[in-house]
Structures are given as structure tokens and as C-alpha cells.
Amino acid sequence: MTKTYLKFIFTAALISISSYVQSQVVTLDHYFNSETKPSADGQSHPFHYLWNDTEMTGFSILGASFKGNGAKELSVLFKKPTAKTLAGSDVYIIVDPDHLKDNPKPNYMNSEDANAIAGWVKRGGVLLLLGNDKANADLEHFNILAEKFGFRFNNDLILHVTDDAHFEDGAINISNNQIFKTSRKIFIKDASSISISHTATPVLKTSKGEVAMVISKYGKGIVLALGDPWLYNEYTNGRLPQGFENDKAADDLSKFMLKSIKLKR
Template sequence: MKLKVTIITLLVNAGLVASAQTVTLDYYFNHEVHKNAEGQPVRFHYLWTDKENTGFSIFGDAFTTAGAKLDTLNQAPTTDNLKDAAIYIIVDPDSKKESPSPNYIQPNDVEQIAKWVKKGGILLLMANDSANVELPHFNTLAAKFGMHFNNDLQNHVIDDAHFEDGAVKTTGNPVFKTAGKIFMKDVCSISTSGTAVPVLKNNNGATIIASAKYGKGTVVAVGDPWLYNEYTNGRLPAGYENDKAADDIVQWLLQQISNK
């Protein structure tokens, strides 16, 4: 028994035994509600638990398969309620079109999140095309890290017969180790300044994924919530590899934790 305890102690001290990293998904800035079949108001859109096309269950499974733990945050973020999170994801903040009383990102939210990132947090910001996301307040947060979601429409796809208009080649991209071609439909482009740099550009040369170092942490911005179930569950035509891209992004984000 003494030998077993000693071995475990040595492994912990050597950093070879690590606790699962927590990935926290925002449920405060995105808090869409609709009525279910019984007429009752329920949350939907980008939920870890939602297995329909609108959910993030496949994205969440990619994190748990990689050894991470999933969590949610239903309140405004603070350094205190983010202290146990290694990765914090904010996706598609609500506008009044989506919620009668949206929780807009406020200056104090920006400062609290920035302090958390500076200490080593990994922040993932996922926007949308400007018709479907509240960009002005979201951009006050992105600007803190040298990024700006533009009021434009990239990779516009008219219908399912025009999938190629949403195609993006990722072969050779350092983030996408296994996915060679992905589908990103109706996204906004991202401008970068300061320490922010493009991570992925579309066929027109517009940046659609960017990242920035901030203190000990990392911020990643994406022009669309493109990893929800509808585009990772195998319904895309042959050749598109969004399911692999989800795994690639997860591995990359987790790597940023170990690199901080």
C-alpha cells in the first residue's frame, strides 16, 4: 500500500495525473425560449443537452470524449463563477428578435471576462451572420482582444443544392489536423488587430476564425455557431468533415490550456 501511494504521489507531482478540465457554456447571453409541443416555454438552441439539430450535444460529446467535463453558466460571468472553468464558450448572444429581454454584454462583463482570460482562461466566441446575432455589444467584448465581427455575410448558401457556396478547405491548416473540407454557412467575417491573427480564411480571403493571446490566456473567435448538431451529425454531403472539425477544434482548445 505504501508503495502504491508513493507512486501516485510521484505521478501527481510530475504532472502525469490531471483532473478533467471544465468547459463552461454560456446560457445567459444566449437564452432563447420557444414553446414545446405542450405549449410550455422551454430553452432551446446551442444546449449541451439538446440532441436535435439545434443542439450542441455532439460538440459536447467531443469534449467529454477528450476527457473534459461540461458545465453551464446561467448568470452574468464573473471571475468568481468562472474560476473553475478552463474554457468558456459564448455563442450567438440574443437580440430582441430572439428574446424580449436580452442580456446584452455590458462593460463590467467585458472586464470580468478579460480578467479571467488574463489569468489563463480559454475563451471561445461564436457569432453568426448579422441578421441572427446581437453584434454591437458582442463586439465590445471581441474588441478587448483585438477582434471585430463584421456586419457582412460570407459563404451565403441559398439552399441545399448550393452546398459548395459554404465549402472551406482546411487541408494543411495547423488547427484542423484531420478535417480537410468543412461547411460554414452564412457567417460573418472577422477583422483583427494587435495580437489577434487569422486562423482560417474562406475562399474569398475573408477571416472566419481568428485567435489572440491575452495574458496567460487565449481567445478564439468564429464567425458562426457552425458546430451545432445540424452540421456535425452526418447529414452533409460526402466530402464535408464538420464532425472531424469538431474534434480538431476541441483538441486545439484543450491544447491551449496546456500551453498557457
């Protein structure tokens, strides 16, 4: 086999891989979390945990990690999840589902929505569930979805941090982790723990042994879950004390999720 032919095969393979990676679409839910905020024009606009929000409340830094690792598009789903509305997505992220304090008419998770999402994961989608503590999110209905994958968010509070003088109370040290290859110390504040019933396995634990993050295989796809919004800009923009590596964690997580996609569209 000639060197020229080998070079051709290698180049073709790289093009094929690049083409696959660049087809990936990462979709952020804005149906279960559909908070709004009045703006200068007097109208209410989508607010909280959005790709285009560069303030503390946004996910612009996490979005940049996905783009930097090859995602073609960052999208937002404002409608309920169905086989049709999820068909164009490879990664789907649901964050901090609304309760009445957030939204007078919350869109609660139900069996129909959970079945649609589970069917999409089964075909090879990658789902990320980022909850919150019970005072700040609807965990009761969110668990309808979580329980399909062998775990549930608990009505408790772990990694409680009282103020900026106590960042270490939210620290988790990492080693030999299947997802977090470069981040060694991360910060998570005021999360719900996760209990496992079947299928799911722990990814991160606190120093007390509480499960903070899980992974679950489901059909051809995978589900990741953590009991806090976690990687929004406030905790990835460099304001954390030296030694915390949430920015690296965002990069590790996005890279792992994109490589885990098995959907064929």
C-alpha cells in the same frame, strides 16, 4: 537508472497528465444567448445551443468531442459572467448572442461583463466566441468583448448558402493548420467575417480571402472566434455531403482548446 524505476517515473507522469486533463470543465453560456421554448408542460425551457439537446439545434456532438478528449464536465452558465461565476470553468463558450428578435429582454454584452471575461482569459482560460450574421445576432455589443482581443465581427455576410444544392458555397479547404490537424474540408454557412486590429491572427480564410476564424493570445489564455454557431448538431451529424469533415473539425477544435488551458485552480 533501473528499468523498474523508469517505468515508475513514466507511469507517474501519465497519471499526472490524466489527472490534469480530467479536471477540465467546459462551460457553455446561456446568459447572452438565453432563448427559451414552450414545452408540453406549458412551461418555457432553455432552448438552442445546449449540451443536452440532441436535435439539430443542440451541441451534443461537440460536447461528446470535449468529453472524448478528456473534459471532466460540461456545464452551462445561466448567470452573468463574473470572476466568481467563471471560477470553476476552464473553457467558456459564448454562442449567437441574443437580439430583440430572439429575446424581448436580451442580456447585452457590456464593459463590466467584458472585463470579467477578459480577466479570466488573462489568467489562462480558453474562450470561444461563435457569432452569427448581423440579421441573427447582436454583434454591436458582442464587439465590446471581441475588441479587447484585437478583432471585431463585421456587419456582413460571407459563405452564403442559398439551399442544400449549393453546399460548396460554404466550403473552406484546410491545410497546415495549427488547430485543424485532421479535418481538410469544412462547411460554414452564412457567417459574419472578422476584421483584425491587433493581436489576433487568422485561422481560417474563405477562397476570397475573407477572415472566417481568428485566434488571439491574451495573457496566459487564448481566444478563438468564428462568425457563426457552426458546430451545432445540424452540421456535425453526418447530413453534409461526402467530403465535408465538420465532425473531425469538432474533434480537432475541442482537443486544441483543452490542451491550451493554462488556468491553475
